[in-house]
Amino acid sequence: MGGERMSFEKCVDCDAQVTVPDDAVNGEIVNCPDCGLDFEVVVGPQGRSIKPVVIEKEDWGE
Amino acid sequence: MVKLGLLYDQLRPDERLIIEAAKRDGIDLTLYDTDQLAWDVTSQDDGIELADAFLQRCISYFRSIHVTAALEGRGKTVVNSYRASSTCGNKLIASIALSRENIPTPRTFVAFTQDGSLKALERLGYPAVLKPIVGSWGRLVAQLKDPETATAILEPREYMHPIQQVYYLQEKIKRPERDIRCYVIGDQAVAAIYRNAPPGEWRTNTARGGVAENLAVTPELSEISVRAAEAVGGGAFGVDLMETDSGFVVHEVNHTTEFKNTVRVTGVDIPKLLLQYTIDQVKA
Numbered sequence: 001m002g003g004e005r006m007s008f009e010k011c012v013d014c015d016a017q018v019t020v021p022d023d024a025v026n027g028e029i030v031n032c033p034d035c036g037l038d039f040e041v042v043v044g045p046q047g048r049s050i051k052p053v054v055i056e057k058e059d060w061g062e
Numbered sequence: 063m064v065k066l067g068l069l070y071d072q073l074r075p076d077e078r079l080i081i082e083a084a085k086r087d088g089i090d091l092t093l094y095d096t097d098q099l100a101w102d103v104t105s106q107d108d109g110i111e112l113a114d115a116f117l118q119r120c121i122s123y124f125r126s127i128h129v130t131a132a133l134e135g136r137g138k139t140v141v142n143s144y145r146a147s148s149t150c151g152n153k154l155i156a157s158i159a160l161s162r163e164n165i166p167t168p169r170t171f172v173a174f175t176q177d178g179s180l181k182a183l184e185r186l187g188y189p190a191v192l193k194p195i196v197g198s199w200g201r202l203v204a205q206l207k208d209p210e211t212a213t214a215i216l217e218p219r220e221y222m223h224p225i226q227q228v229y230y231l232q233e234k235i236k237r238p239e240r241d242i243r244c245y246v247i248g249d250q251a252v253a254a255i256y257r258n259a260p261p262g263e264w265r266t267n268t269a270r271g272g273v274a275e276n277l278a279v280t281p282e283l284s285e286i287s288v289r290a291a292e293a294v295g296g297g298a299f300g301v302d303l304m305e306t307d308s309g310f311v312v313h314e315v316n317h318t319t320e321f322k323n324t325v326r327v328t329g330v331d332i333p334k335l336l337l338q339y340t341i342d343q344v345k346a
Contacts, residue, residue: 021078025093028073040072 009050064341066091067113071120075322083333115139115344123151141340142317146295150317154195163293166311169233176216179229189234237304244287247298247339251284253330274323
């Protein structure tokens with residue numbers, strides 16, 4: 001098994017680099033390592049991008 | 063080789079840690095997006111290829127227990143089982159399960175109306191805590207400091223979904239501004255953290271900004287945590303405990319536990335242990 005492959009996107013809040021695994025699925029949550037902001041991965045024809053996310057639904061969480 | 067499946071509704075960094083652990087250890091792990099799942103639950107073979115065993119990682123409680131039930135109907139192993147998940151996911155049923163096994167847990171009443179709740183609170187005493195029986199991340203959890211506060215908080219619940227009218231009322235335990243999360247996998251307590259409440263917040267959920275801190279697993283902590291896990295049906299859990307003058311009190315057992323902060327502060331490879339445990343369940 002090979003190592004983790006990834007690309008990077010900029011955090012909209014603090015400009016830090018957010019890691020996006022190359023096999024990230026649509027809707028996957030990734031965090032900004034500096035400010036902790038959550039992003040959702042969007043898989044589109046142009047590749048993977050990220051957008052800030054609200055993940056709470058009625059019965060979600062632990 | 064055992065084929066594992068990871069069931070999800072939204073992949074979080076916690077599930078990403080499981081995926082990367084599987085890659086590192088050469089484990090055959092397939093992702094199952096439950097948004098796309100559809101199968102005939104009255105058939106044992108409708109052509110859908112299923113793994114041998116599954117890690118249930120759906121965030122949605124209702125979705126997770128129903129997917130798990132459907133897979134168990136196909137004879138598949140799911141961690142955690144329907145029995146354990148449905149017990150843990152409902153705080154009232156979990157309190158009953160813990161209590162039946164004599165595991166110290168906060169004194170808890172159930173009532174079904176505002177009047178019934180106020181009667182329960184007279185017996186329970188103030189301050190008390192009102193929690194939704196299903197729900198998490200500390201949402202809709204309220205402190206009831208006196209009858210006036212209780213009335214103000216209970217009244218709007220009468221207009222909410224009927225599940226919010228199962229009033230789960232619990233004594234407020236005098237504890238430090240922190241609680242403990244102990245991770246149990248099978249019969250082992252593998253890691254523990256303090257969850258320190260952030261400034262101005264009494265809830266310690268890391269989703270509420272609670273700060274994780276490594277805690278060594280003592281024999282006493284291990285014993286009560288493993289017993290709590292067994293009381294809800296056995297599997298892999300995050301057991302939440304409070305420290306009191308008379309020892310630990312278990313207030314919750316979580317069945318699809320988030321662990322990324324625990325892995326970070328304890329260095330324990332919980333994803334690897336979870337994968338191995340699931341494989342072992344198939345071989346057992």
